[in-house]
Structures are given as C-alpha cells and as structure tokens.
Amino acid sequence: MSKLIGYARVSTRQQSTDRQRADLLAAGVRRDDLYVDQGVSGARASRPQFDRALDALLEGDTLVITTLDRLGRSTQNMLFFADELRSRGAGLRVLNLGGGDVDTATPMGSMLFTIMAALAQMEHEIKRERVTDSIIKRREAGKDLGGRPRRVTDSQIRSAVRLVKGGEPAAQVARDLGMSRATFYRRSRALAD
Structure with a gap:
C-alpha cells in the first residue's frame, strides 16, 4: 500500500x-x-x-x-x-x-x-x-548592518580607564563601549600587565 x-x-x-x-x-x-x-x-x-x-x-x-x-x-x-x-x-x-x-x-x-x-x-x-x-547600499549610507559588535581597541580601553579614574561610573563607561563591566575590567587588567 x-x-x-x-x-x-x-x-x-x-x-x-x-x-x-x-x-x-x-x-x-x-x-x-x-x-x-x-x-x-x-x-x-x-x-x-x-x-x-x-x-x-x-x-x-x-x-x-x-x-x-x-x-x-x-x-x-x-x-x-x-x-x-x-x-x-x-x-x-x-x-x-x-x-x-x-x-x-x-x-x-x-x-x-x-x-x-x-x-x-x-x-x-x-x-x-x-x-x-x-548591504552595499546600507554600507554606503553609513547605516548599521547589525552582526557582531565592533572590536574595541586597546586605545579605547585606556581612554575608558582614564574616565573611570576621573570619576565616571565603570558600568556607564563599559556600556558606552558596548561591553559588560566584567569584560571592561578584564580588558583593563590585561593592559595593565
């Protein structure tokens, strides 16, 4: 059947x-x-x-x-x-x-x-x-394509550390960089070593 x-x-x-x-x-x-x-x-x-x-x-x-x-x-x-x-x-x-x-x-x-x-x-x-x-048109127009977040450079981390030492809240600085506070601290420690 x-x-x-x-x-x-x-x-x-x-x-x-x-x-x-x-x-x-x-x-x-x-x-x-x-x-x-x-x-x-x-x-x-x-x-x-x-x-x-x-x-x-x-x-x-x-x-x-x-x-x-x-x-x-x-x-x-x-x-x-x-x-x-x-x-x-x-x-x-x-x-x-x-x-x-x-x-x-x-x-x-x-x-x-x-x-x-x-x-x-x-x-x-x-x-x-x-x-x-x-995708080409969005790129040319400077629009966000989504996907993985951009890579945060060591120079940006150093600048962010200076902001935190100047009194800015670490949570806000990390958020502005597009990362968690824990990641910010880990990256900061790695640069200090």
Whole structure:
C-alpha cells in the first residue's frame, strides 16, 4: 500500500516549521510519516531528517513537500534527487504547484520538475543579489548592518580607564563601549600587565 511521506525544513533554529507541518498534515501526510529538519540549510548535501524520509520511501510512495526549495538550492541537486526518486519508483507532490502530483517518472513530469527546479534556483539567486545590493547600499549610507559588535581597541580601553579614574561610573563607561563591566575590567587588567 502506497503512502505519503512528508518533509519540512527551515534553515535556522529561529524559524518555525508550523505552517509547513500544518500544510503537509492537511494534504494527508500522517504524523508518523512526517520528517522535519530544523536549522539545516538546503545547500547542505546531508540533512538528517531528509535522509530518513528518503529511507522511508518505498516503491509507489509519494514524497510531499510544501515548496520546491525545501529540496535544495541548485537545479543540479534537484535533478539528481529526481533521478533518485525515479529509480525508487516513487512520486513527488509539491503543494505550492496547486497540489498536483509531479510524476518524475513521466516525460512531462520530468520536464515540469526540471523547469520548476531551475526557477527555484533562479529565485534563490535573485534573493541573494537583492540582499547583497541592500548591504552595499546600507554600507554606503553609513547605516548599521547589525552582526557582531565592533572590536574595541586597546586605545579605547585606556581612554575608558582614564574616565573611570576621573570619576565616571565603570558600568556607564563599559556600556558606552558596548561591553559588560566584567569584560571592561578584564580588558583593563590585561593592559595593565
């Protein structure tokens, strides 16, 4: 008897798979047949739950995903995956394609899968270009990019020590440097040695 095997993935631990899970369950995937990778990039060749989902696929079964980009980032990876499905006699259902089955065993299904994989890769590359462009524009405008705090130089620590010796509260000086008071004291001691 054939069954539906569901797969969901998010790239970071902060993202939620709730929406994907709900869509997969609504499509008829049983909870026992649902595999979820949390905080795993689609660019990685090995994804633990994805590998388990593939192991669970038998001839006649169908892998169900919400969007094509859950499979991978490049057309080449997706085509390799399509060949693997074909060799197992398994199908693929992508819910964002109107819920229709994409049968990679047929010429039409194989062509549709190839086109959709290429479009997914193009979409990923366009997003990457937009992010890079946004970072360049923010940098040029002198705006904060977030990320790691800037490194505090030894010269800044020495100046801060002079402020503390002049009566400024150490907690305020450390806060102005963007560090904890304990870090400020540790760095001050290291310079004094």
